[in-house]
Amino acid sequence: MQLCNSSENSDRMGGIAAMDELVELFIAERNDQTIIEFAHSLTKVFEKIPSAEPATLRLAAKALGHIVSTGGTSLIEFVEDYHVKPALEWLHNETFHMRRHAAVMILKELSINAPSTSFRYMERYFDNIWSAFWDSKLVVRVSASESLQSCFSLIQQRESNRKSLWYNKALDEADAAFKRNSSDATHGALLIINELLRNTGDFMHSHYSRACRLVFSHQDHKSATVRSAVISLFPRLAKFNTSVFVEKCYRPCMNHLLEVLFSATTTTRPDALLSIGKLSLAIGPLMARDEQALLAIMNGIKGGLQVRKKDFDTHREALACLRMLAETVGPALIRVDLESMVGPLFQNDLDSSLVETLTTIVKKIPQMKPIIQQKLFERLSSILRARQSDIGGSTTMPPSRRLKTASISVTSGMLSNLFSSATGGKTNGSSPDNGSSSTEVPSAIAMQALALETLANFDFQGNRLIPIMSFVHETVVKFLDHEVAAIRKSAALTCCKLLLPPGEERGGNAVMTSDDFARPVTSVLERLLTVGIADTEASIRLRVLASLDSRFDPLLALNDNLRCLFIALNDEVFSIRQTAMSTLGRLTHHNPSTVLPSLRQTLVQLLAELEFSGDTRGKEEGALLIGCLLRSASQLAQPYVLPILRALMKNLREDSERRSHSRST
Known part of the structure; x- marks a missing residue:
């Protein structure tokens, strides 16, 4: 608990993580006082925003959600008074603008872990959340969109005649933000539209054309953050209403993405690659018909694979784009010279993204299987x-x-x-060497x-x-x-x-x-x-x-190998002994002359331990091992059924008598 209140972020993170692991233990022991103290400590963490790292805030918000989800109704009043109401006040009052990040993270976790409580405050939420979307810090705006996503998901699950009012409120706020002539506000408005398309059911159908116009009108915005948000919205628009998008928006969308992809000065090339891949998933096989665009995309991917190591994002997104294209259009990629991509694919170090992409290509485009198998095996061999x-x-x-x-x-x-x-820092005592x-x-x-x-x-x-x-x-x-x-x-x-x-x-x-x-x-x-x-x-x-x-x-079943398995029967770890017993029982069919005598001896030893040992745990493990043997080699145990039953019944009676005696005392 002292670590949670430390002035050092690293200590605070350690304390929060440790307490979070112990929450369920405290609740099981009905140690409400400790839980309340921990929740109070989290309140202090949220209030010390200027000195807190975003990672600390995220960890603290997760811990608060964990407390609420496992603590039941006993903590609801405390959470309302010390977390929900303060968070809404921080969003409403400009004096607390430094606490907006904490506020949106708190409200997000509570909407997930305390939905009934959060729903009661939904009106105030939609009155106050918007200040976080115009915040000057990107991380605050992104966290606000995550909070809005959680609240929209909550609303979708509830019956309420105010749904459309809240959705319209969000859309109106986005419209107003576009008119502010501020890059931060424009980015926040695009985030709101993204969540409206994702989480409001059919609400956006009547506003779809307007949303498309708003998004496309900002594709050449001076802010790279806004341009990136526009590019990320293209697949969302395509998925929401595929037929209208293909008819009216696909061509200008693809032209813009290709322009970004081949621009020498852009910083949004990784976003364009990822957007193209997601766009192909949204449109489906229709993408295969646009062979000219596919050829240009493949050239763009090839360029992304050949970037310098410092441009790792471009390389990773190029792999993701190729993987999604292979998933969508499959063998159509062969027509646009997929084979020429094999060399660039293996120019960089092996990583999980490359393996995932190669796996998809081999699965969806069998014609490429032999050459990819050979190249990948050569790379694995060299490593x-x-x-x-x-x-x-x-x-x-x-x-x-x-x-x-x-x-x-x-x-x-x-x-x-x-x-x-x-933690975003360096450990003490480390030198460059x-x-x-x-x-x-x-x-x-x-x-x-x-x-x-x-x-x-x-x-x-x-x-x-x-x-x-x-x-x-x-x-x-x-x-x-x-x-x-x-x-x-x-x-x-x-x-x-x-x-x-x-x-x-x-x-x-x-x-x-x-x-x-x-x-x-x-x-x-x-x-x-x-x-x-x-x-x-x-x-x-x-x-x-x-x-x-x-x-x-x-x-x-060969004798030398059987000796190893019988050694494993004496392992200090019980689960290993169980596995060895099951395997040996299975092998009675392959080498009965060697396996059966040794297993009979083992069975006799287990029966003796079950009947005469004073070690309760040893008896329990012996009974479980006998069960393994019965399942894997029932024919071996047939002559011993009665002794096994007698030993088990004796232990059951003794256990019953022991329980009765303990209750009476």
């Missing part, structure tokens, strides 16, 4: 085969010699960077993790030129010994997924007849089982064992 001994450490170190300090330093670096970016090395390590590790995830999930099927199996055996398996747990987990899951092709399920006999195929599969499986029983991270052990499904049964 995973690179020897970066100075970044991220060695990947070939045995588990017993993993450098715990390297893992700790990497994790600390990641957390430091995340915290610094979240340290900053350089600390960013290289996480970026290299993140790249490796993404490459492994992509290798596992991307569709490489049907391309015989891609040696997936040998690559897993020779390269991916080495990452099972990486110092960073996230990399080890990604590598293990990738191996599990790619080790046997989808066509090999239950095909153990076919697998074992080919030495070229069986050797690498067996070798990698042995490494996976080693990870499943020896990795220092329990979550990795569990995921590996759970991923070894029925595809692997013929190989898991």
Whole structure:
């Protein structure tokens, strides 16, 4: 609580986040006083706006919403008196203009988490919210639009004869703002129109033509913020009334977007790329008919992909535009030279946006599948085969010699960077040299993790030129010994997924007849089982064992592999023991002579523990393990049904007697 009242933003954020995590615990314990104190602390945060960061305000507003949503009606009166009414006053009174940002964020969260309370104040809300839309700060205007969106959504869910009055009030305020001859007011008016188109049902149908005229009349505004808002509104207009938009607005809209796309001086090129993509989703396959525009768009995307690294927004939006076009027009992109786009696509570093775009292209345009598969596999190979001994450490170190300090330093670096970016500041004690090395390590590790995830999930099927199996055996398996747990987990899951092709399920006999195929599969499986029983991270052990499904049964049933699974039956983590028990029960069909005797012995031990142990938790876990065995190997348990029932009934009686005794005392 002291941190919440600190003068330092970073301390305040930490205190708010910690208290937010504890809210439900306090409410469950009916600790209303602590909840009220926390809500009072949030009030002080909102009042200290000049020294507060937007991130702090957002976190505090979210925490307030959490309190209201979980606290029930007991806090409503307090929230009304200390948050709703002050927020509306801050919007109404120009003296409190520095608190507008807090006000709109409070009202947004309360409309989501306390809709009944918010609805009672809706009249005052629509009388006072507009000052935030003309505020000189962009972040305040954007937050005001988010608040209006939440309130419009709330109104849509309620029956009220004042809906149309409130909608007309918003439209009138937007009209008045356009006449103010102010860039800030014009931007706020465009934000209002966006929310009216998004959240008011059919209300805007009668005002659609006027909205289109207002939007298009500001496409060449002197303010880049206004021009960006206009560009963002084009897809919204197209989605609201597609037929009218295509007939009357599509051509001038597309001409303007292409003009922006190829302008040498514009700062809104990323917005134009994103708008074109969203426009294609709104219009649908009709976009495929405009081949001339598609060709120009593809050239614009190609230019966006070739920008310098500092123009990352343009690169990201170019990928998003191409992805949405592929989703909409599909094979029509081949007619406008989609193949020439493959080279530029792979000129920059691998990232999740690129992978998502390539996945969509392969799915929607099968003709492009072979070349994209080959190019992507080459990129993944180069990332995973690179020897970066100075970044991220060695990947070939045995588990017993993993450098715990390297893992700790990497994790600390990641957390430091995340915290610094979240608070907008720098961590203490960092130097330029340290900053350089600390960013290289996480970026290299993140790249490796993404490459492994992509290798596992991307569709490489049907391309015989891609040696997936040998690559897993020779390269991916080495990452099972990486110092960073996230990399080890990604590598293990990738191996599990790619080790046997989808066509090999239950095909153990076919697998074992080919030495070229069986050797690498067996070798990698042995490494996976080693990870499943020896990795220092329990979550990795569990995921590996759970991923070894029925595809692997013929190989898991081999004696050496069975020994590993029986070792896992003694793991310190109960969920891992459950997984191992289920797997072993499944394997009784494949190697009964080895599995059944050992499982019988295990079953006898569990029965003895269930019947004679004084450890309640041990008994409960033993009963659950017996249940796993019954489900996966029922034939094994048939001779033991009566002993199992006797042990269970005995424990049930003892538990019942214990409960009766505790109630009587």
